[in-house]
Amino acid sequence: MTTPSDKTLIRAVIAGEKEAYEKLYDRYAPLVRAVCYDTTGNIADAQDLAQDVFMRAYEKLEHLLNSESFGKWIIGIARLRCKEWQRNKLRHRDMKPELKNVSSIIAGPSNEGQIERLREMITTLPEKERLALHTFYLQGSSAEAARRTMGLSRSGFYRVLERARKRLEKLMSGEQENV
């Protein structure tokens, strides 16, 4: 059985088939959560934001001009939603800046600490590289799906992904020594 394209699913949603939206959700929700995590720094808030993003996307789905770029579009909504979240948070905290990643700096030598540190390191990468990692590792390590989501050529995508991985390695090795 062939997997329906985003375009097919979007048409179905607009025609009133809500189940089609479930499929889009399955396809992109982890990615949207990862994008939100870059801002929130914690999974619970990222999950909440992602839900909101999918609600909003659903509401304005018929305005998506190019239904083949659903991935890119929903990431755009996620970014805006994150900005909103950040602003609300600042406002409610009396605009007190937040100590975001300190925990990662003096993290323990355990593997769990390492993974957590790595996750937090990813949030410090340039946006494009971060997104390349998100799309690749959350879409079954499929370069094709990831490059389509990012709107890049295959070679272009690999270049960005490689750059991200190298930068991560560098950051990780630097961090291990510096701390």
Added chain:
Amino acid sequence: MKTPLDNDLNKVYEPFTENHDQLREKLMASLSACSGKRKGIRLINLVQLFIRGDTMKVRITKLATAAAIITAIIIIINQFGGSPDMASTAFAQVRETINNVPWMHLTLSVKDEEIGDSECEYWLVPERKIVAGRSNSGAFWRNYLNRQRKIYESAANTLTIYYERDEFSNENEPPWNYLSAIFGPELMCDLSISQHTEESQGELLNVYELVGNEYNRSVHFRILTGIDDNLPRSLTVEAEDTEKQRSVFVQGTCQYPDNGPEDIYDLGVPKDVKVINNLPTVKAKELVDICNRYRENFSSYIIIVIGGDPSSVVSGVYVNYIDGNVAKAGRFFKYLHFSYGFMFADRNLFEKEIEKDFDSFLHRIEHDDSHRPDSISLWDGKYRHLLRRGKEPPYRKVRGLGTIRNVGSYAWPIVLPMGKIFKDEYSEQNNLIGLKANGSLLYFDPEHDYVCVRRNDGQLIRDVRELARTENGSWYPRRIKLTLIEKDTDGAEISRQVTNVETIFVKMVSEFPEGTFDPDNLPKAIE
């Protein structure tokens, strides 16, 4: 083939697929609940710019209301820039013109039945990336170039300065897009736009009417622009919610002066205002003073390091000290330059004393409800204890074998498990001992206590720029430069200095066992 990094990254991403099924169910249930509301939602949100309570929670209420209106206007200008019909295309030229003026000055009069009437002014300077405004309750000044945001509250007579976190716009994002975050991306409303000409005060003007109606809400924008120059001259906005029996009316005029206010003080902020500086950067001296204060509390320090970015902005203080028989490490920063991006520290962090033992620290963070992520690591001589506080769970303890990692990592030779002595041009020219280990090239200076004066990891190079001596005569690197080597799109190497590290105080006895760098004493080489 999967590398260890691949495996780690797969683990990194695991949490993003957790609870997926439940979350999907929840979402679909919510969608069912709002079934049938999809088409009209955008207009509702636009009207909410004027009506809804959220806006009123913003700190300077009236300013915020005005900000909401400006946002709506700007967003509408931008939204209608891309549509193919004639009125929208003409409106796109208006947008373009606004982006090229030196100053835009808007004077707005807001009549709001709920919060009362107010007058406010806005200045937009696209080229200098400044957005400023004032009302009778305060003023703000956002300069995206020097990344400062100032907010003046007249009632408290305080001027608070913040670090500006937002980026200025590019052509896809209007300079004032930060305001749009208050309302969300769904602000692309279903307004109809029409254009006609009208004479006003002897001048023929283009009039753009943007109208939307939905349920019990309506909104009507009227923007008058010059026919020749496309610049808005005046505008009115009417928004009404008949259900809530609330309406807002805004009337504004736009001017385009050659000059405008140069600072927030030019917006009527008194010179003797109390300034609260919340900028995250601090001077080195301040940090040193803090360290010295701590020094009195503990019997001996091991090392204190201050790091800064290439422009000498101090990023933080690392303190490792001995307290009785327990080695402790702390890292304190207000502003951490982290190669890419920024991290922010609690401004009050410096004011808090370090607890003298693990339990007291635990007690503090258990009872501190700020939810500030925090961690400390302690070494009891055998085990390394890590205490970390996050949102979920509130805190946790980790105990593992090992020492505090950062003790001396900058200042003293790095002892690696395996390595190979080598010679190259650099080592010979500088009379250094070269050691190849774990893919890194290390150069030790035998005349200065074998301090590692260069470490080349391929893409990251650390160079000791200055050596200094401790009281007992041991050498240590006082200044270290870190350079990142990157490749541009053509494959050419570009070097970029990423950070400076300065060791500002050292009190440590270092002894290097005889023959530390004797090749025979090293484990067998790896290739």
